[in-house]
Structures are given as C-alpha cells and as structure tokens.
Amino acid sequence: MILSCTVNKKPVRLECEPGEALADVLRAAGYKEVKKACGTGNCGLCTILLDEVPVASCSIFAARAEGRAITTIQGLKKEAEELGAYIAAEGAEQCGYCSPGFVLTALAMEREFRAQGMGRFDELAARHYLAGNLCRCSGYQGHMRALKKYWEARNG
Amino acid sequence: MNIATYRRPSNLDEAYDLVVKQGAYPLGGGAWSMSVGRPIASAVDLCDLGLRYIRVEGKNIAVGAMATARDLERSSLLADVFGPLFPEALGGIAGVQVRNIVTAGGSVAGRYGFSELLVVLLALDASLVFYNDGTRPLSEYLGAPRGGAFLLEKILLPLDKKASYQGLRHAATDFPVLSVCACRARAGWRIAVGARPGVAAICPGAGASLGSTGSPGEQMALEAGRIAAGELSFGEDLRAGAEYRRSVCSVLVARAIRRISYDS
Amino acid sequence: MDKSYSVVHRSLAKIDALGLIQGKPAYTDDLAPGDALVVKLLRSPYAFAKIKSIDKSQALAVGGVACILDWKDVPRIPYTRAGQGHPEPSPHDRFILDNYVRYIGDEVAIVAAEDEATAEKAISLIKVEYEILEPLLDFEKAIDNTVVVHPESEIHDMFPIGFEPGRNIAASYKMRIGDVEKELSASDVVLRRSFFTQAQAHVAMEPHAAFASLDIHGRLVIVSSTQNPFHTRRLLAQSLGIPIRDLRVVKPRIGGGFGGKQHIHVEPFVALVALATKRSARIALTRKEVFESTFTRHRMRIDIEAGANRNGVLNVMDVRVLSDTGAYGEHALTVFMVAGSKTLPLYNKMKAVGYGGAVVYTNHLSAGAFRGYGAIQGNFALESMMDEIAHEIHMDPIEFRERNMIREGQTSEVFKIMGEGSEGVEMVIESCKLDRCIARGRELIGWDSKRLSWEVSPGIVRAHGMAIAMQGSGIPLVDMGSATLELQDGGWFKLRVGATDLGTGSDTILAQIAAEALGVGPEDIKVYASDTDHSPFDVGAYASSTTYVSGNAVLKTALAMRKVLVEAVAEKYALKPECVEFDGKNFFGPEGAMLTNLVDLSFDTLYHDRALMKTLSSTASFTGGKAPPPYMAGFAEIEVDLGTGKVKLLRYVAVVDCGTTINPNLARIQVEGGLLQGIGMALFERVVFGDRGKLMTNSLSRYAIPSREDVGEIIVEFAESYEPSGPYGAKSVGEIGIDTPPAAIANAIYNAIGVRLPQTPFTPDVVWKAILEHDPGPTTPKNLRPQTQLPR
Numbered sequence A: 001m002i003l004s005c006t007v008n009k010k011p012v013r014l015e016c017e018p019g020e021a022l023a024d025v026l027r028a029a030g031y032k033e034v035k036k037a038c039g040t041g042n043c044g045l046c047t048i049l050l051d052e053v054p055v056a057s058c059s060i061f062a063a064r065a066e067g068r069a070i071t072t073i074q075g076l077k078k079e080a081e082e083l084g085a086y087i088a089a090e091g092a093e094q095c096g097y098c099s100p101g102f103v104l105t106a107l108a109m110e111r112e113f114r115a116q117g118m119g120r121f122d123e124l125a126a127r128h129y130l131a132g133n134l135c136r137c138s139g140y141q142g143h144m145r146a147l148k149k150y151w152e153a154r155n156g
Numbered sequence B: 001m002n003i004a005t006y007r008r009p010s011n012l013d014e015a016y017d018l019v020v021k022q023g024a025y026p027l028g029g030g031a032w033s034m035s036v037g038r039p040i041a042s043a044v045d046l047c048d049l050g051l052r053y054i055r056v057e058g059k060n061i062a063v064g065a066m067a068t069a070r071d072l073e074r075s076s077l078l079a080d081v082f083g084p085l086f087p088e089a090l091g092g093i094a095g096v097q098v099r100n101i102v103t104a105g106g107s108v109a110g111r112y113g114f115s116e117l118l119v120v121l122l123a124l125d126a127s128l129v130f131y132n133d134g135t136r137p138l139s140e141y142l143g144a145p146r147g148g149a150f151l152l153e154k155i156l157l158p159l160d161k162k163a164s165y166q167g168l169r170h171a172a173t174d175f176p177v178l179s180v181c182a183c184r185a186r187a188g189w190r191i192a193v194g195a196r197p198g199v200a201a202i203c204p205g206a207g208a209s210l211g212s213t214g215s216p217g218e219q220m221a222l223e224a225g226r227i228a229a230g231e232l233s234f235g236e237d238l239r240a241g242a243e244y245r246r247s248v249c250s251v252l253v254a255r256a257i258r259r260i261s262y263d264s
Numbered sequence C: 001m002d003k004s005y006s007v008v009h010r011s012l013a014k015i016d017a018l019g020l021i022q023g024k025p026a027y028t029d030d031l032a033p034g035d036a037l038v039v040k041l042l043r044s045p046y047a048f049a050k051i052k053s054i055d056k057s058q059a060l061a062v063g064g065v066a067c068i069l070d071w072k073d074v075p076r077i078p079y080t081r082a083g084q085g086h087p088e089p090s091p092h093d094r095f096i097l098d099n100y101v102r103y104i105g106d107e108v109a110i111v112a113a114e115d116e117a118t119a120e121k122a123i124s125l126i127k128v129e130y131e132i133l134e135p136l137l138d139f140e141k142a143i144d145n146t147v148v149v150h151p152e153s154e155i156h157d158m159f160p161i162g163f164e165p166g167r168n169i170a171a172s173y174k175m176r177i178g179d180v181e182k183e184l185s186a187s188d189v190v191l192r193r194s195f196f197t198q199a200q201a202h203v204a205m206e207p208h209a210a211f212a213s214l215d216i217h218g219r220l221v222i223v224s225s226t227q228n229p230f231h232t233r234r235l236l237a238q239s240l241g242i243p244i245r246d247l248r249v250v251k252p253r254i255g256g257g258f259g260g261k262q263h264i265h266v267e268p269f270v271a272l273v274a275l276a277t278k279r280s281a282r283i284a285l286t287r288k289e290v291f292e293s294t295f296t297r298h299r300m301r302i303d304i305e306a307g308a309n310r311n312g313v314l315n316v317m318d319v320r321v322l323s324d325t326g327a328y329g330e331h332a333l334t335v336f337m338v339a340g341s342k343t344l345p346l347y348n349k350m351k352a353v354g355y356g357g358a359v360v361y362t363n364h365l366s367a368g369a370f371r372g373y374g375a376i377q378g379n380f381a382l383e384s385m386m387d388e389i390a391h392e393i394h395m396d397p398i399e400f401r402e403r404n405m406i407r408e409g410q411t412s413e414v415f416k417i418m419g420e421g422s423e424g425v426e427m428v429i430e431s432c433k434l435d436r437c438i439a440r441g442r443e444l445i446g447w448d449s450k451r452l453s454w455e456v457s458p459g460i461v462r463a464h465g466m467a468i469a470m471q472g473s474g475i476p477l478v479d480m481g482s483a484t485l486e487l488q489d490g491g492w493f494k495l496r497v498g499a500t501d502l503g504t505g506s507d508t509i510l511a512q513i514a515a516e517a518l519g520v521g522p523e524d525i526k527v528y529a530s531d532t533d534h535s536p537f538d539v540g541a542y543a544s545s546t547t548y549v550s551g552n553a554v555l556k557t558a559l560a561m562r563k564v565l566v567e568a569v570a571e572k573y574a575l576k577p578e579c580v581e582f583d584g585k586n587f588f589g590p591e592g593a594m595l596t597n598l599v600d601l602s603f604d605t606l607y608h609d610r611a612l613m614k615t616l617s618s619t620a621s622f623t624g625g626k627a628p629p630p631y632m633a634g635f636a637e638i639e640v641d642l643g644t645g646k647v648k649l650l651r652y653v654a655v656v657d658c659g660t661t662i663n664p665n666l667a668r669i670q671v672e673g674g675l676l677q678g679i680g681m682a683l684f685e686r687v688v689f690g691d692r693g694k695l696m697t698n699s700l701s702r703y704a705i706p707s708r709e710d711v712g713e714i715i716v717e718f719a720e721s722y723e724p725s726g727p728y729g730a731k732s733v734g735e736i737g738i739d740t741p742p743a744a745i746a747n748a749i750y751n752a753i754g755v756r757l758p759q760t761p762f763t764p765d766v767v768w769k770a771i772l773e774h775d776p777g778p779t780t781p782k783n784l785r786p787q788t789q790l791p792r
C-alpha cells in the first residue's frame, strides 16, 4: 500500500505493507534517526510522536499511521538541541543509540508535565514516565541530572 | 506482521460484518498482534469507529474498546471514582510509548494471563458490551471457552465500588509475576488474582470470608489471603514457580484488603 | 605531579554527543547502501546435530534471491571469532559454516536476497536433513562425557592452553603459591563454599551489524560494529583464506559493545556474499538473534576453600573454577584466568593461594568477552567469601578486608604468575587509594558495624553490604596502541588513532590528551579513528585498555609532535631547538623574542617556504609493561520485603580510584553504567534454558534489564590517585564499575535475612525461598519468621 501521512510536517507517501512495523517503514524511507533495538516494545528506542503522542514505532503497524502526523527527533530539532546540550554537558549519553528515542519521550514528558502544572522537577515521576526508555550504557543517573537542570532552567 | 488485506471501516455495522460475519481479524492497538507476528489474512482496524472514550453512561462508567492503557491511567473520571487504582495497576505495562498503543479491548479480547486490566475489571465485576451480541459479565466471558468471533464495543464499570491493586514484578517494566485486586462493594468483597500465570480468576472463598465488613481487621485480611492462596491454581513460567506465586498471593491479597480498609 | 591541567581532567562534552542525540545517521546499519543485498542466516533448531543434506533448489528458485551458501560452499579453515592479539589464546575450533551444528541458533546457511522478505522466504524453503545428536547441556558433567561437542580433527590451539577437545575441555590451568594444605590446616577457621554465576547477556542496544562491498581495486571493504577493527581484519582474512592486504575494516559509531562486539559475529557472512556476488551485502541481526546466537558471559561455578585466623588474618584461599564456554571456545582461557588474576591480588598477604580448573564445552550458545571479563564472577565469589569469613570470626567485614588488602607500594605474587593467556608480569602497585575508597564509601552510605540491618516496618528490612574490587589497565606486553598527529593548514591537527570508541567517549579523551600535551585547544584536534586503511594499528577497545594504552600512545605522539614543531621552527630561524619555546600558539626564540605562530608555520611548511616544505607529523606506539589496576569500594543499601522476597536497591555508593580522571563526567558515566550492568546481573537478569538447550530468555520481554525505575540513588565519587605510568596519571575505568554489585548486594541480603545466596540473580522467588528455608539461629540479626510476622 501507499501510506500517506506527514513526517516532520512534510506530506509524504511511503511504499509499505500494511502490517509492517512503522519503524521499519520509516527507516527504509531514510529516517535513520528512528532506531530499533528490541522490536518488541520493551526498549523505547524507536519512539516517535504520532499525532504528538509518543508511541513505540516497532509495535505499531504501518497502516495505522495513514493520514496522521509523525514526528521524529529531526522534527524537533530546536528542542532536541536544547535538551541535548544539557545531556552533552552532563556527559550523560554514551553510545547515543538510545538518545533520539529518549530525547523525544523526554520532550513529550515535559509537555505533559507542564500541562499538569508541575512546578518543581519530580524525579520519581520522570523516572516512571521514562521507564520504557532503556539504556544499557549510562546507568540513567546522568540522564536524570541533565533533565533536572534542563527543567529548572526552563521551568524553574 | 504480515497483513494481506487491510480495512479501516468507519462504522460499527461494517466492522461487525467484517469481523463477526466474515471472520476478519480485529485490530485494537495491534501491539500484541505485532509481537506475536502471525500472518493475518484479513485485518480490520477498529481505530475509526469512535470507540476511544471513557465516559459516564447511566450507573456505569463506559470504557470504549479502543481506549488505551494510558487513557485509563490518565482519566480524571476514573481517578475521581477509583483513586489511584488504574495508574497503579496499569503503570507498569512497558513504557508510555506502549501504553499509548495498547487498548482495553485488545487486553480483554486476548484474555492474557499477564493482564492487570483483567484483574481489576474482574474484581470490579465489569461487564462487556459486544456489538450486536448483548452484554455479559466479564466473569462469565472468562469462564466460557474461547468461542466464535465477536466485536467488543465497550466495558462497563460500576460507579459504587472501591478497589485496590497490588502487584509484583521483577524489573519495573517487566510482565507481572502476580497481580491482585481487592474490591469492596456494599454487597461484599471480590478478590481477583492474575498472572498465576493463568488468566485472572476470582477467589470466592476469600471474598466470602470477609463478609460485608467494611474494614476487616489484620487477622481477617491475613485469613482471606490464606484462603485465596488455597483456592486458586498456580503454575510456573519464566518468572517464577507455582509455590512462590501461591505464597505471594496470600501476602498481596492481605495487603490489597488492608489498603482499602485504611483508605476508607 | 603537576595538576595544573588545562584540557585534561576537565569534563568536556563528548565530541559526537550532539550529532548522536539528534539521531544523525552514524551507526553501521544507518550507513549501509540502499541497494545492498540483504543477508539472513538459516540457524539450527537443534542443540547438536549433523547436517546430512541441504536442498536449496526451491529457495534458489525464488525471484530476488542472489545466493545461498552452505558449509560446502565456504572455506573450511578452523578459526576463532575472539578479537584478541596474535596468536590468539582461544582455540581455533570453528569454521565459518560446518556440517555440525552445536547450539540452537548456530549458523547453517547464508542467504542473500534483494530484500528482507525475500531472504526470509528463501530461508523457509531451504530443506535441511539433520541427524539429531544427544546434546551436552550440563556443564558440570561435561568433562569426559560420552557426548563430545568437538569431534572434528582439524581444530587446534595456537599455543598450549590445556586444550583437550576429546574431553570437552577448551582450556585448563592450575597454579599454586605456597603450601595450600598446610595453611588450611593451620587456620583457626576453614570455610568451603560454591558460587554460581549466569550466562548474562550484553544487550548492547545496537544489534550486531555489518556491510561489505568490493572497492574499485577489488578489495573487500567491511563496515562493522566492532570493538577491534584490526583483529577483525586479521581473523577475517585468515578464516576466508585471503591476504590481510585485501581487506579493509571500518568502524563507524557503535551502539554499545561491553565485550559483545569484541568478536567477529556477522562479518564473514557479508564478506562471502560480497565476494560471491560482487555486490554490496548487509546484515543486521534481530534482537532474538543477538540473544540466541551471539555470545554471553561465561557461566561459572567457583569453589573456594579459605582459611583464616580468629584475629582477622586471612591465610589462604584455594579456588577451583569450572567455566562454561558453550559450543565454542572464544575467550575460554583468558576469562577464566581473569576470574583469579584480577581478584586474588586484592588480598596480597595470604601465605598460600591455589587457583585452577577447566573451561568446558557444552551445547549452549557460546560465551565470550563481557565487561568484567571473569573478574565479576571471581569477585562475586571472593567478596561473598570475605563476608562469610568475617561473620564467622565475628569481625566487621570492612575491618577484615582492611587488615588483609593490598596497599600502595605493595605487590602480589599473583601478578607475576597469572596473566591472561600465559604468565603475568611483576608489578609493584604505585597507585592505590583503596583505603580511601573504603573510608569515603562507608561515610557516604552511613556504615555502622553494629547495625548492618534494621527493620523499617513489620516485614520490611533494610541492610548494608559492601565489596571491593580491582581490574586492570590493558594487557601488559600484549596490547599495543598507536597514534599519528599531523599539522594541517590553519594550525590544527589531525589525530589518527586505531583505538575504538564504542560510545565510551574515548575519541574525546584521546583528543583531550593530545591537546593538553600540545598546549592547544581541544577544538584544534580532529580525531579520525578505527579504519584499518587510515588509522595506525591498535588492538581495539577491550580489557580496559583505551585510556591507558591508547592514551599513552597519544601522549607519546603529541610530545613527539611538539618536538617536530620546535625543530621546524628552529631550522627556519637557524636556532638550536633548545632555544625555541612553544606555548601552543606562538613560538619564541632566545629572550622570549616572538618568532612565528602555529598558523603561519602550518602555511609555511605546506605552501610557502621552499626550504622548509614538508608534512609535520609524528607517530608513536605504546605497550604497557604493566597494567596498573583501578580499585573501588561498592556499598549497597537494600530493602527486602520478607513477604515477597523482593529486594529493592535503595542506594549504591561507589568510590573509585582510577588514577586521574581525564574527563570526570565521562569517567563517572562509565562507572554508573558499569554499576547498572552489575546490578542487573545481581537482581534481574535471569537466563533460562529449555530442556533441549533452547535459550528461553531470548527477547527483552523475557530477559529484563534494569530500567531507570529499578534503581534508587547511585552515588559515584573518585578517590583520585596518580599513576606514574599512565597518561597524566590515569588508569582505566571502563570495567571496574561492574564488578562489585553482585557481592555487595549478596552481602547486604545476608545481613538482612541471614542467608547466603550463592547464585545470581537474586530474584524475589529465590530470596523468598531462602527466607523460608532459613532456620533463624541465634546469630541472625533478627529472628525473622515470615509466616508469623506477616509484612504489610
């Protein structure tokens, strides 16, 4: 089938099989920023935003994206760069393979937390929100330090 | 997952026709179907049927089959009625990126042993509304053998009950080793246990032992736990053995009961 | 010791950080050409079988299938996949494809097609007739079993490692220092215990991937997610039977390695397809394949007999190890050796030490290199044992350790006797702040000898436990690293290294070392790494070698470069080199007279000054004469739910002596990441095999690694020392973090429930069982009776 949707605000038509994982379709179409590590929904590396909501693109079939808006990390360049600067300054990322999915989920989290009116950064809530974003290198501590500083700089 | 033909009907009659009359495969979130990976000859995507809602309908809360786990978790309506029950029960299902996909309908229709949602729904004595096929209590549905095709439209939850959830996992995002929900209503208690690893089941004896008391004491809670552990069957899987589950069952049932007693 | 650094010892951001965070295509599979053939592997469904016939005809008839290769189509040359120096200490005990399959997941045939679906279809159409053989699945029964995993005659070792395939022994070893029996009988207390560790999976987030193509000269170019491009080039050439000169191996960014990519796993398959079809070929393993068919940590059974006196003197340890290498013997001997050589020197005052055992073949997937590399297994046994002895003689576990542990200026006989593949090297420890690590750690965790466990509410017990550890810094006299610096127009430098950044940030710290030595800014060093055609030789990233070995090579190269620059200026101004000073920007002559600057020099030497024109460059290499160990103390605070057996890790304190931290942030993240993997091994990562040898825990749904919700606070501090032989005083930090959690957590669990858990992982059911079976004696911290004292 031809999947019509937008990727990072650009209308695209992607050749695919309806049951293919959206992650595979996006990678094949050149969106290499969508990583894949487990293929079973456990690691969060393949996270994209589908109509602004984070979903595991390995666990959603391509046809489901018909007519909808996909955002990859490349579609949130500015925000990713801002949060990315904190992550880099903290030395929080190692191999970086998990970073695009992590940053995208963290940005979605920021929006949700703000909408809920969170004031001080709630680390436990953040750990819970991001629990599905696995990282085997970093031990997570640096991620959390970076997020706290980022949050405080922007919402403090 | 290989899907030979894919359709996305926009009304329930059409979907019903495809699923129930023609035997096509309904897709809820599709996450589980993807991970199982079996080829599907004819798939019917339920996403355009307007089944994604959580709302009050008469004396019930109606949860549309396409409501996602995260919808349930974040619903202020459910929070008002049940407190932290849903976030506590469902918050451990993988990460938000999966909970944003998986649906209430898929979890119920799949009858998964690991399903926390089924444990909660069973304890709450929820009913299932099948499109064109009437309404049945969840307990009856789970008790009957898997049968012919159906289209689950929504789930009805009572408004007048309190329930609390207790579960155990290895890692936070792993599947549960055991899950328990204790529900207190005017008529009495209902206690459900899932991930045995078999599908959620009611512990009638444990519920009955509590009678209609609102705040059972320590000894009653412990006793109910012991009864529950004795009246259910448990098995082994990758995560734990039967004896362990039985023992944890008594502990978690007691904790769940105590939790509502204290909360009220 | 000059500590006024300007570039090293500073937390610069990783040079590739922002690009990776934004998801720029940088990893192997991101870079594979779109028109490459997709390579998939047909794998064995049986743990042990002989292939009687393979019928490829139906599969070959599928449109879009480019080639299918089986064991008859590939060179039959015994080789090893272990990325190690030459000659490899691992036996050459496998072929690219063989007519025997030795574990579920072993490769049977290579299929290349235009796309993945076609390749998969072809795989399903290959008909293989197997003669199913009885598998050998119990490693404790492997030696002299009637089942022989490797009956073939061509396989061999490269030098004596105790290789006896007829007895299912891949390697064996034995050593003794002093009179073990005498010391045991002279000790007040003698304990004998057995410990078991599991075949932990690496779970690097990027699955193994490679692609191959032929360049215009017909040379084979392999791009691969490898930790050791040069070893890969050599092993691959040998296994394919082609000259090393006809191969080039390039490593792009890697999505984690942890030892899992210190092997060749997929490279031979794409290489063969590229050679056979003259087209590009790519492969990326699925997570299931990574679990089932790449390597794991060596499963071990470690028996220790130890003797001590009641006054706290540890006299003797006799350690016997049985290690399961699975179907093939990659890293069999060396991992086994490290289980002793990087643990026993911690207690260097013992009068006698015995160490020995065997590494055996079974029909499970192979074991290989994995961060910690035997030391974590050994540490779990040794440090559990230390607590047991301390308990037995009624001494605080810390005090017992402090009385017996190694200190700065001391040595251990073990260093000399035990190396990795053969003998070790003598080494006096010039930097060791283990005492400070312990002192600071006990302060941070709030250690109180009289109260190692306490009840916070009925049935909920908290406890402390600790362990100490050491590692190495490269393999002395074996590991070698090199670097080349070259001045470029505009006054910046190209730094070419063979070192392999696996995500550790080593490219960044090597640039920091070069910049510091040259006196230039880090932005003036551009790193190009890990391309066998363009990088100078380096063994690769393993054995905690990069900072120490490659770092020293870079330091030597940069100091040589300074000399080259000064000499060029001296020549230009007809001065003696001693009279020229360089401050990183400008060159000064006698009396501080300004001569020229780096930018002008670069243009002069490359374009302007006919007399001077040349490329200013330097190259140097480094091989360690020793491997100064980093040290650490790890402290766990746990909470045990006596009702469910669930252990929660509330806090982990790690105080590490890794010499100077070249980049403190990156050093810290190395430790934090290592800790988490150790914590995973201790608490979560359960490996289950089915009766017929199938790995049941073969996906991330079934094999849970810790998420960020599973750990509480992790506190890492450094007790910095200065290692005179290291670059700017640095030692290694890549592995040390992983070693302590299994023992520290086991010790904490003991303190909580009074039961010693001898086997990882300590999942709730295991702890629950221990609580149930425990007969609370008078020495337990509290009389715990889970049935009567039901927790809330």
Ligand SMILES: Cc1cc2nc3c(=O)[nH]c(=O)nc-3n(C[C@H](O)[C@H](O)[C@H](O)COP(=O)(O)OP(=O)(O)OC[C@H]3O[C@@H](n4cnc5c(N)ncnc54)[C@H](O)[C@@H]3O)c2cc1C
Binding pocket: A040, A041, A042, A059, B025, B026, B027, B028, B029, B030, B031, B032, B033, B034, B035, B046, B065, B069, B092, B093, B094, B098, B101, B102, B103, B104, B105, B106, B107, B108, B109, B110, B112, B114, B115, B116, B117, B150, B151, B152, B153, B173, B174, B175, B176, C701
């Ligand atoms: C990584 C991961 C971890 C998970 N962990 C947990 C966990 O810890 N606990 C837990 O409870 N669950 C867990 N799940 C499962 C999840 O909660 C859902 O139960 C599961 O994914 C099914 O939901 P779905 O929407 O994906 O179903 P689908 O795959 O869409 O459907 C499942 C089945 O139900 C049928 N079906 C779907 N909707 C209807 C309908 N309206 N009418 C009739 N039939 C229907 C489908 O035909 C199919 O047979 C996990 C899932 C993943 C991917």
Ligand code: FES
Binding pocket: A035, A036, A037, A038, A039, A040, A041, A042, A043, A044, A045, A046, A047, A056, A057, A058, A059
């Ligand atoms: S690849 Fe999608 S969640 Fe792991």
Ligand code: FES
Binding pocket: A093, A094, A095, A096, A097, A098, A099, A134, A135, A136, A137, A138, C205, C255, C256, C503
């Ligand atoms: S940085 Fe490597 S997986 Fe997260």
